Amino acid sequence: MKKISKADLSIKELVSLIEEDFIKTNDLIKDQIISKVERIPQLSSHIVSLGGKRLRPILTIACAKMLNVKSDHHITLAAAVELLHTATLLHDDVVDESNFRRGKETSHTLWDNKSSILVGDYLLGKAFQLMVKTGSLECLKTLSNAAAIIAEGEVLQLVAINNINIKKNEYMKIIESKTAALFSSACEVGGIISNSSNEINKSLFSFGKNLGTSFQLIDDALDYSGKSKNLGKNIGDDFYDGKVTLPVIISYEEGNQNEKKFWEEVFEKDTRNDQDLIKANKIINKNQTIEKTLELANVYGEKAKEDLSIFPDTKIKKGLINLVNLSLIRDH
Amino acid sequence: MKKISKADLSIKELVSLIEEDFIKTNDLIKDQIISKVERIPQLSSHIVSLGGKRLRPILTIACAKMLNVKSDHHITLAAAVELLHTATLLHDDVVDESNFRRGKETSHTLWDNKSSILVGDYLLGKAFQLMVKTGSLECLKTLSNAAAIIAEGEVLQLVAINNINIKKNEYMKIIESKTAALFSSACEVGGIISNSSNEINKSLFSFGKNLGTSFQLIDDALDYSGKSKNLGKNIGDDFYDGKVTLPVIISYEEGNQNEKKFWEEVFEKDTRNDQDLIKANKIINKNQTIEKTLELANVYGEKAKEDLSIFPDTKIKKGLINLVNLSLIRDH
Numbered sequence: 333m334k335k336i337s338k339a340d341l342s343i344k345e346l347v348s349l350i351e352e353d354f355i356k357t358n359d360l361i362k363d364q365i366i367s368k369v370e371r372i373p374q375l376s377s378h379i380v381s382l383g384g385k386r387l388r389p390i391l392t393i394a395c396a397k398m399l400n401v402k403s404d405h406h407i408t409l410a411a412a413v414e415l416l417h418t419a420t421l422l423h424d425d426v427v428d429e430s431n432f433r434r435g436k437e438t439s440h441t442l443w444d445n446k447s448s449i450l451v452g453d454y455l456l457g458k459a460f461q462l463m464v465k466t467g468s469l470e471c472l473k474t475l476s477n478a479a480a481i482i483a484e485g486e487v488l489q490l491v492a493i494n495n496i497n498i499k500k501n502e503y504m505k506i507i508e509s510k511t512a513a514l515f516s517s518a519c520e521v522g523g524i525i526s527n528s529s530n531e532i533n534k535s536l537f538s539f540g541k542n543l544g545t546s547f548q549l550i551d552d553a554l555d556y557s558g559k560s561k562n563l564g565k566n567i568g569d570d571f572y573d574g575k576v577t578l579p580v581i582i583s584y585e586e587g588n589q590n591e592k593k594f595w596e597e598v599f600e601k602d603t604r605n606d607q608d609l610i611k612a613n614k615i616i617n618k619n620q621t622i623e624k625t626l627e628l629a630n631v632y633g634e635k636a637k638e639d640l641s642i643f644p645d646t647k648i649k650k651g652l653i654n655l656v657n658l659s660l661i662r663d664h
Numbered sequence: 665m666k667k668i669s670k671a672d673l674s675i676k677e678l679v680s681l682i683e684e685d686f687i688k689t690n691d692l693i694k695d696q697i698i699s700k701v702e703r704i705p706q707l708s709s710h711i712v713s714l715g716g717k718r719l720r721p722i723l724t725i726a727c728a729k730m731l732n733v734k735s736d737h738h739i740t741l742a743a744a745v746e747l748l749h750t751a752t753l754l755h756d757d758v759v760d761e762s763n764f765r766r767g768k769e770t771s772h773t774l775w776d777n778k779s780s781i782l783v784g785d786y787l788l789g790k791a792f793q794l795m796v797k798t799g800s801l802e803c804l805k806t807l808s809n810a811a812a813i814i815a816e817g818e819v820l821q822l823v824a825i826n827n828i829n830i831k832k833n834e835y836m837k838i839i840e841s842k843t844a845a846l847f848s849s850a851c852e853v854g855g856i857i858s859n860s861s862n863e864i865n866k867s868l869f870s871f872g873k874n875l876g877t878s879f880q881l882i883d884d885a886l887d888y889s890g891k892s893k894n895l896g897k898n899i900g901d902d903f904y905d906g907k908v909t910l911p912v913i914i915s916y917e918e919g920n921q922n923e924k925k926f927w928e929e930v931f932e933k934d935t936r937n938d939q940d941l942i943k944a945n946k947i948i949n950k951n952q953t954i955e956k957t958l959e960l961a962n963v964y965g966e967k968a969k970e971d972l973s974i975f976p977d978t979k980i981k982k983g984l985i986n987l988v989n990l991s992l993i994r995d996h
Contacts, residue, residue, distance in 0.1 A: 447822065463808075
């Protein structure tokens with residue numbers, strides 16, 4: 333049986349406050365993947381069904397509802413945000429050569445790389461079609477920025493593969509682009525579409541950015557320390573993919589000569605095996621690297637909560653704060 | 665020395681009428697591929713430099729100038745159209761596993777599939793950023809439609825690979841999606857951004873659709889009959905890729921039992937060799953399939969010219985008509 337994590341519970345709490353709109357969003361997403369070209373709904377349904385927590389559209393809806401949105405455009409935007417995210421997942425899986433996502437076979441394994449690339453492009457096109465429907469150029473602006481920045485971050489990550497000499501600030505730039513950019517735009521459009529002030533929209537953008545950064549750092553930590561199969565990824569994925577994430581960067585920077593040598597050699601190899609991961613985990617645990625990564629995640633989590641301070645205390649605001657808090661104690 | 669084809673001459677004539685804007689468009693395209701992540705400008709410059717004729721942005725500029733556009737937004741849109749096209753080329757080359765484009769090595773051969781996928785995504789994001797800058801939701805609408813339709817057409821083509829039983833109308837649907845959709849939107853945005861009437865914009869859309877269809881059919885014919893290296897593709901590319909194009913569809917439909925058997929068997933194989941192509945060409949020539957394909961291209965070319973009939977006779981209109989005429993006698 334699937335274990336329910338505290339993070340899942342915190343999301344469920346938030347979803348219960350916006351349930352009707354969340355259901356509408358999911359229905360709208362399903363409508364978008366209809367096509368006479370069978371491979372499109374087949375492959376899209378597969379990746380959408382793996383969909384995970386739908387955190388990004390939940391943020392869009394929650395931010396809009398917190399600001400008393402008057403139209404239904406936030407639902408359209410939430411669906412667009414999720415489709416944009418889904419498109420990047422399809423392309424990521426091809427790029428990372430991942431065979432599993434959330435414990436199930438990835439689309440490019442079940443079909444092929446070609447289909448995943450092209451269906452990803454299709455979903456990206458559908459995402460922009462939805463944005464256009466809202467008539468908000470400001471939303472289109474922040475989300476098209478996000479689309480370009482995400483891709484830039486993914487390229488940055490690609491060229492940094494196996495590079496043990498990557499600096500912490502360079503790595504934070506990758507996180508900011510590949511993960512935080514969509515979180516921030518997802519939150520900001522919730523404000524824009526509710527006709528909120530620039531100040532409010534900036535706070536939401538900042539909230540998303542800090543939450544997204546915190547979220548990615550926790551993900552990085554879980555890749556070495558996670559104990560449950562409930563993470564949406566396999567333990568050691570980053571390590572096997574040659575991704576030098578923060579736990580490794582800290583461990584390398586603070587390690588003794590032998591440890592430095594291990595990290596250099598293990599990331600010089602084309603592939604890494606289970607024995608390598610066991611050794612990597614030993615060094616990481618010895619240096620308390622996970623704790624240090626989570627400390628930094630906590631710093632960003634606190635910043636995210638500060639960003640919400642300008643809003644009146646409502647149930648949804650509390651839900652968002654709980655989401656930040658409970659993310660921080662996610663399944664270690 | 666590169667041979668200059670009649671089609672090139674006809675494009676040069678049109679470009680000479682819009683030269684200043686064409687140069688500005690090319691500069692704007694170059695500005696978009698600047699990024700601190702070196703791989704992005706490297707790979708983008710490579711594909712942009714192969715760029716071919718820049719037919720699509722030329723159409724946007726020409727249509728806008730024909731309608732006395734007042735702002736510079738048509739330049740922004742022309743650049744967006746070309747970036748969108750370039751993104752699809754990057755992904756196409758990965759999907760088709762093509763090693764050469766216009767006689768030069770493709771990006772995914774010089775770098776890797778992963779970079780081509782992600783840089784394609786980046787260029788797509790940049791294309792939408794540019795569209796947003798024009799402030800025209802109507803342009804965003806037609807171009808985001810085109811983005812989704814192109815991807816849908818590419819998937820349709822992918823699932824039809826090696827399928828000798830594809831019907832002519834199904835094949836025309838592929839062409840309409842993967843090629844004509846961007847031609848029509850490229851022309852339509854030239855009208856929209858010049859504040860033209862719906863009637864005018866519809867005519868431009870139809871002009872682009874018919875021109876694009878004609879253009880693709882000629883391309884299909886050239887893949888079997890082309891004599892110059894100046895086509896932007898290698899002779900036999902479609903055949904080797906297992907793409908069942910119109911010359912083959914006609915040849916299969918009208919062929920005798922032996923010919924039918926040849927087509928069935930040759931497309932059942934995983935790969936086709938030079939001997940197969942020689943035999944394919946013999947059958948195609950015997951049945952005058954190329955002539956029949958070009959006849960159909962001509963029908964669409966005539967339709968395209970009819971679409972222009974509502975416009976006053978200007979130099980640019982004549983340039984567009986010449987473009988249609990000379991495309992039809994492209995290098996056979």
